Amino acid sequence: MERLWTKPFVTLTIGMLALFTGFYFLLPTLPLFIQDLGGSQTQVGLVSGVFTLTAVLFRPFVGGMLDRYGRRPFIVWGLLLFALAMYAYDWVGGIAALLALRFLHGLSWAMSTTAVGTAITDIIPSERRGEGMGWYGLAMTIAMAIGPMAGLWLIEEGSFRAVILVATGLSVLALALAFAARTPFQRSAERKPMKLFDRSLLPITIAILFLAVAYGGITTFLSLFAVSIGVNAGLFFLVYAITITLVRPIAGKLSDRFGEAGVIIPALIVTVAALIVLSMAAGTAGVATAAILYGLGFGSAQPALQACALRMARPDQKGVANASFFTAFDLGIGLGSIALGAVSQFAGYPALFAVCAGSAALSLIVFVAAVRGRLTNSRQAAGEEVVA
Known part of the structure; x- marks a missing residue:
């Protein structure tokens, strides 16, 4: 069995931990900065939306170019632009300038995360893909747990400028680590038109989107719901982060041993149960x-779905597969935040999380009906044992 813990794998994973942590510094602190600039609640949403929309629009183009020109240029230039954009927040003096900066920041986010995610899949041995993606996914999970708390602490003890300077330092660290990592890439000898999307990935993309809608509901409205019932929202995210940290490496190994479907189906069922309980x-x-249930379910399903998309894609279209995964995930979060806001306003939080459970259930239905059979065929074509 090939080694998983190679120097490039460790270096890129640590680099992404630094990048994601700096990124999550901004989630709770940027709205406060916008208010200091005199912005309204509507402008807070607009500033967030510009970032997400830009990432969604550019990811398919980045994915196509990764498969044609290689990973390294987009890793280096994406991370460099990300670090420069992060530092530029310290120079912003108005909403218009902030919107322009968020466009550049979203572009750099699309470039860097798609490129590094694809390079990681090149490095991970195919027979340990589930395990490797599980460990790599922990970089974002840990960042989600510590980034917002650290960002709020920095702004309370210092200023938004302190947040930006530390986040910029973390971005530069990510750039340095990624620059030092060797990323293998073999350009196809056959010159083909650049492909932005693979139709065969549409079913798995839809399953990912429905799951991400529910995730958008959690990240956007859990804090407000917790306040309404007198519970500290930090409790949910702390328990969720601990659970997902423990479960992801185990789920990854199970995915490699029994196949992605053997993990995804029970994980999605547990995710639906978690949202019903909530x-x-x-x-x-x-x-x-x-x-706990959401950490078990979502924490197992997300990396397995990404591994599933990579398995179903052609070997020379890993960039397209990763771009499709991240685009569906970003789009699902954005659509979920918008649509579920109306649900919460007119029907309340219990109805909101019930709708989230329904969205996760749709993800399960799409996977079972339209993805599982194709996945089995892909594994058989690769000569792998399929566990019923």
């Missing part, structure tokens, strides 16, 4: 139980 939660016990 919709009925009235206190600390319900929220904590939902966090």
Whole structure:
């Protein structure tokens, strides 16, 4: 069995931990900065939306170019632009300038994360892909746990400028680590038109999008829901982060041994159960139980779905597969945040999380009906044992 813990794998994973942590510094602190600039609640949403929309629009183009020109140029230039954009927040003096900066920042995010994610899949041995993606996914999970808290601490103890300077330092560290990593890439001898999307990936992309809609509901509205029932929102995210940290490496190994479907189907069922529990939660016990179940379910399903997309794509279209995964995920979060806001306003938080459970259930239905059979065929074509 080939080694997983190679120097490039470790270096890129640590680099992405630094990048994601700096990125998550901004989630709770940027709205406060916008208010200091005199911005409204509507402008807070607009500033967030520009970043996400830019990433969604550019990821397919980045994915196509990765498969044609290689990973390294987009890793280096993407991370360099990301670091420069992060530092530029310190120079922003108005909403118009901030919107322009968010466009550049979204572009750099699309370039860097898609390129590094694709390079990681090149490095991970195919027979250990589930395990490797699980460990790599921990970089974002840990960053989600510590980034917002550290960002709020920095702005309370110092200023938004302190947040930006530390985040810029982390971005430069990510650039340095990624620059030092050797990323293998073999350009296809056959010159083909650049491909932005693979139709065969549409079913798995739809399954990912429905799961991401539910995730968008969690990240956007959990804090407000927790306040409404007198529970500390930090409890959910702490329990969720601990659970997902413990479960992802195990789920990855199970995915490699029994196949992605053997992990994804039960994981999506647990995710639906978690959201149903959350919709009925009235206190600390319900929220904590939902966090454990959601960590088990979502924490297992997300990296397995990404590994599934990579398995179903052609070997020379890993960039397209990764771009499709991240685009569906970003789009699902954005659509979920917008649509579920209306649900919460007119029907309340229990109905919101019930709708999230329904969206996760649709992800399960799409996977079972339209993805599982194709995945089995892909594994058989590769000569791998398929466990029923």
